[in-house]
Amino acid sequence: MSSELIHYLNPFKQSILSRESGYFLCRLTGEKFPILNDIPRFCPADNYSESFGFQWNQFDRTQLDVHSGADLSQQRFYAETGWDPQELSHCSVLEVGSGAGRFSEVFLRTTTGVLHSVDYSSAVDANRRNNAAYGDRLQLAQASIYELPFADNSFDKVFCLGVLQHTPSFSDSVAALISKTRVGGEIVVDFYCIKGWHTKIHSKYMLRPLTKRLPKPLLLKLIRFNIRWMLALFDLLCALHLTAITRFIPITDVRGFPRNLSPAQRREWAVMDTFDGFSPEYDNPQRAQDVARMFSSRGCDVTHAGLVHYPGGSGMVVRAIKRVV
Numbered sequence: 309m310s311s312e313l314i315h316y317l318n319p320f321k322q323s324i325l326s327r328e329s330g331y332f333l334c335r336l337t338g339e340k341f342p343i344l345n346d347i348p349r350f351c352p353a354d355n356y357s358e359s360f361g362f363q364w365n366q367f368d369r370t371q372l373d374v375h376s377g378a379d380l381s382q383q384r385f386y387a388e389t390g391w392d393p394q395e396l397s398h399c400s401v402l403e404v405g406s407g408a409g410r411f412s413e414v415f416l417r418t419t420t421g422v423l424h425s426v427d428y429s430s431a432v433d434a435n436r437r438n439n440a441a442y443g444d445r446l447q448l449a450q451a452s453i454y455e456l457p458f459a460d461n462s463f464d465k466v467f468c469l470g471v472l473q474h475t476p477s478f479s480d481s482v483a484a485l486i487s488k489t490r491v492g493g494e495i496v497v498d499f500y501c502i503k504g505w506h507t508k509i510h511s512k513y514m515l516r517p518l519t520k521r522l523p524k525p526l527l528l529k530l531i532r533f534n535i536r537w538m539l540a541l542f543d544l545l546c547a548l549h550l551t552a553i554t555r556f557i558p559i560t561d562v563r564g565f566p567r568n569l570s571p572a573q574r575r576e577w578a579v580m581d582t583f584d585g586f587s588p589e590y591d592n593p594q595r596a597q598d599v600a601r602m603f604s605s606r607g608c609d610v611t612h613a614g615l616v617h618y619p620g621g622s623g624m625v626v627r628a629i630k631r632v633v
């Protein structure tokens with residue numbers, strides 16, 4: 309295994325691309341893929357994920373460990389993947405759905421390897437700003453999980469954290485991750501889970517049909533305007549041991565936030581995370597055993613399917629090793 313550079317291919321034809329000034333050219337089809345802000349773009353700028361582009365360019369640094377002073381992203385990354393930074397330094401690694409790059413930053417800071425990272429939205433611009441210091445070690449592209457600009461069977465490690473529930477087909481997304489992984493390579497995903505019949509009896513799922521259609525700046529304004537009383541009420545209900553009722557306040561669950569945040573930082577996290585819940589086009593929570601089946605039915609050995617705890621939170625995680633091409 310080595311931390312080699314994986315070259316971009318035409319995601320639609322899997323044909324070779326040559327780098328010209330300002331774009332990648334596919335000589336087979338004549339297609340040009342623009343390079344903007346030093347980031348190749350393999351998808352239309354206007355797509356269902358743009359609420360995330362808006363979000364991550366507004367809140368580009370909020371959740372970055374180096375900005376928050378917490379190590380939540382690092383704890384989550386290593387607890388959920390179970391990976392070793394030394395080993396990772398020598399692997400070909402793909403991150404899908406990097407957002408503003410909180411996990412890209414962890415990878416780049418704690419290993420010496422190259423990270424290939426994509427996101428479908430203009431969040432890639434935020435990631436580039438946040439991780440510019442790492443230069444070519446961050447190979448960033450704007451692309452969809454369904455049309456990844458890499459050859460099949462390319463990567464030793466693939467991770468996709470906080471993304472799959474926001475894609476239109478969870479199982480097609482899993483298939484796409486598997487296809488880019490080498491035989492013997494490992495895939496780690498985390499996702500919103502279905503905890504029971506009550507999961508969708510929640511202000512988020514009740515209001516999303518409306519809120520996801522609101523203009524994004526308006527939605528953000530509404531959340532900002534209401535955040536103080538919602539936070540105060542949420543905290544009060546928790547203090548009174550009435551946590552079950554907090555699901556009816558249209559605010560994110562703030563209990564997993566790092567303890568060291570200042571009140572202003574905590575409010576900013578709450579605004580961002582609430583927007584993150586109420587704005588996306590898709591929000592499809594899953595059962596761990598169903599996700600495990602999506603991997604095993606496609607030739608993978610599932611090595612973990614369940615909750616992973618780390619200081620400050622927990623995530624529903626599936627890890628799998630690809631066994632057959």
Ligand SMILES: C[S@@+](CC[C@H](N)C(=O)[O-])C[C@H]1O[C@@H](n2cnc3c(N)ncnc32)[C@H](O)[C@@H]1O
Nearest residue numbers: 357360405406407427428429452453469470471
């Ligand atoms: C909740 S954010 C998580 C970002 C980052 N992994 C994190 O945890 O901070 C979900 C991300 O998935 C990306 N995404 C959604 N659909 C995608 C797709 N089809 N292909 C690639 N990325 C996608 C969004 O643009 C967004 O940045």
